[in-house]
Amino acid sequence: MSASGKEDTRPRTLVVHHRSGIGDLVWHIPYLRAIAAGSAGGRIGVMARPSSRAAEVLAAETCVAEVIEYDHRPRASEKRKGRHDGLLAQFGFIRDLRAHHYEQVYIFSGRARYAALALLAGIPRRAGFGFTLAERLLLTQPPFIRPYEGPGNWVFPEATAFSVAQGLVDGPVVPRMAVLPEALSRAEADLAGFPQPRLAFSIGTSEPRKHWGGANFAALATRLLEQGAGVILLGGPAEAGVAAEIASAVPAALRSGLLVSAQPSVQRSAALLRQCQFCLGNDTGVLNMAVANGVPSLGLFGATPPLAHDPLLHALVGEGMAAIAVDQVLRRLVELHAPGVAAP
Structure with missing residues (x-):
């Protein structure tokens, strides 16, 4: 139920954040908030790599209901094996993700792997960058975007282009972080x-x-x-x-x-x-x-x-x-x- 007492028909939403760094995640905060505004209870789940420190970065974000760590192929500098590396670990992760009963997912990545995970986890509505044909075949919510080819870092421009294409925002939103x-x-x-x-x-x-x-x-x-x-x-x-x-x-x-x-x-x-x-x-x-x-x-x-x-x-x-x-x-x-x- 919503705050007004009416049934909340907005979908349960997962957001997949692919990048490894804390700064990369900070850049996505305004777009997480925009997605949450159209999601059940005004809140979302966030799937992220451990190195992004998502649980702490987002600790003061009231729009984030839960953080799901996806520990797959850590950065080489970490010199360790990820908890979700290997076929059996992948299937275990899919089983756990299915138990959350998400209805839609926004994938901030051009990797087909995440779309495949979402499909196998039973998430019916899937939006992502769509950089490759393989990824597009697994997604259900176009439009897709093209890789950024301008000057400087590509992460924020691609996150912005995806959010604009999905109708979440009208243009770039300068990131601002909440603190406990x-x-x-x-x-x-x-x-x-x-x-x-x-x-x-x-x-x-x-x-x-x-x-x-x-x-x-x-x-x-x-x-x-x-x-x-x-x-x-x-x-x-x-x-x-x-x-x-x-x-x-x-x-x-x-x-x-x-x-x-x-x-x-x-x-x-x-x-x-x-x-x-x-x-x-x-x-x-x-x-x-x-x-x-x-x-x-x-x-x-x-x-x-x-x-x-x-x-x-x-x-x-x-x-x-x-x-x-x-x-x-x-x-x-x-x-x-x-x-x-x-x-x-």
């Missing part, structure tokens, strides 16, 4: 008295080639701390080592203005970002979460094309990450009027 109230309250309390303005450093990366380097981050942090700013190093447990390297390279007299947060909670990181006035760093999840939480940011793009999905996200491009100098970053921060940053 308790996480926000804790971050505010923990940073009471911490120096302002505060700049967050996105120090994590899924690939070494995208990393600016601990020595560069330490040099920049030192310059900003000398100017009186507070600096927060943000990453996951995998960044604990580089965070310690950065902190140890900062002069001891300045370390009271430096906070290290290399921990597993996505909501904690998002809440800390809400307490910052600017973010900068590697092309990774924290950078994308920053702008999705309304924090102006500067991404360092020496190994990947610059992102252009959000007007709050600015780019500094180099021929390789090593080509981006600390003074270049400082000058760009001044150009962007980053609070508390003086010219080198």
